[in-house]
Amino acid sequence: MSINDNILIKIRDMKDSLTPVEKLVADYVLDNLEEIPHLSIKSLAQLTKTSDASVLRFCKTMGYKGYRNFIVSISASIGSMDEEQKDQYTDIQPGDDLHTIISNISRNNMKSIEDTLSVIDKREIERAVQVLRESNRIVFFGVGASGLVGIDAEQxxxxxxxxxxxxxxxxxxxxxxxxxxxxxxxxxxxxxxxxAEILDALEIAKKNGACLIAITKYNKSALAEQANIVLSISTPEVTIRSGAMGSRIAMLTVIDILFAGVASAEYKKVKKYLTKTHDILASKQRK
Structure with a gap:
């Protein structure tokens, strides 16, 4: 169960990792939103040149038990579209003035966090917090910008x-x-x-019996399929660095959620550590 469910965001993020037949259904749904709530499963199958079974598989891939649940969710998401259209991702273009850059970067980062709430599963967060509380050791793996997220998590x-x-x-x-x-x-x-480096390390960690948590884009990636717990993020489909910025912000938000979840659940035990680390850092600040 997502924190702030929006099936349209899920379809958008999942589309590139769907099977060819599922992708036919996804493309038609996204291109004909107003029509979809009024279609039967048979009608949608005919319009997408697929089958009833294929449409049902698509619904289940999106996390729904059946076609009716899918249609109800589509209708709800369409109802909230007018407000969301005002706040869509905007890529940064060469030559943009500073005012435009400030506005677009800020909007994209906020949108990444909001959309992540539509794909991340609350039950998976609960599971992750529990295993982190029970762990002997936590190891973060990340390359490039994802590595910086890991460094923040370690801190x-x-x-x-x-x-x-x-x-x-x-x-x-x-x-x-x-x-x-x-x-x-x-x-x-x-x-x-x-x-590649992440998947190589994951294979070894899996053989050693460690609990594997993935923080990754909402799709059918090799990482998501092999992890024990998947914490999904949603990122913008833009072409310049604002895309990487958006994913980093979403990942940092997930780390903050995990940290706060563990710290809150164990507050009586960790309060002394938070106080000690706060006091030592405060003592080093110039007055």
Whole structure:
């Protein structure tokens, strides 16, 4: 169950990883939104040149038990579209003035967080918080911008005295994955879910029995399929660096949610660590 369910965002983000037949249904739905709530499953199958079974498989891929649940969700999402249209992703173009850049970057980042709430599963967050609380050690894996998200996560969890570390290059990731054990948690951060270094480390971590958590775009990636827990994010379909910026902001938000979830559940125990780390840092500030 998503925190703020919006099936249109799910279809948009999932489209590129669907089967060819499912993609036919997805394209038709996105191109004919007003028509969809009035169609039977047979009518939609005929219009997409597929079959009733194919449409039903598409609905289940999107997380719905049946066609009726899917149609109800489509209708609800269409009803909220007017407001959302005012706040769509906007790419950064060469030569944009500073005012436009400030506006578009801010809007894209906010939109990434809002859309992530439409695809991330609350039950998966609850599971992730629980295994993090019970873990002996937490290891974060990420490359490039995703590695920076891991470094931020390490800084946060270290403050509440969790044994954790981040690895951002292929060789160190392989070494770290090799040393993981059954009660350890490995968090793999990758927007695409197909980063080669991440998948190599994941394979080793899986063999060692560690719990695998993926923070990745909402799709059918290799990372999402192999992880024990998947925390999905939604990112903009734009061409310049604003796309990577949006995914980073969404990932950082997921990390904040996990940290706050663990810290809140264990507040009596971690309060002393938060106080100690706050006081030592405050004492070093210039007065």
């Amino acid at each position: 946060k969890f270290s403050r509440i005295n969790k044994m954790c570390h981040t690895y951002t290059d292929g060789h160190s990731q392989l070494t770290a994955a090799t040393l993981l054990e059954k009660n350890d948690v490995a968090i793999f951060i990758s927007n695409s879910g197909n980063t």
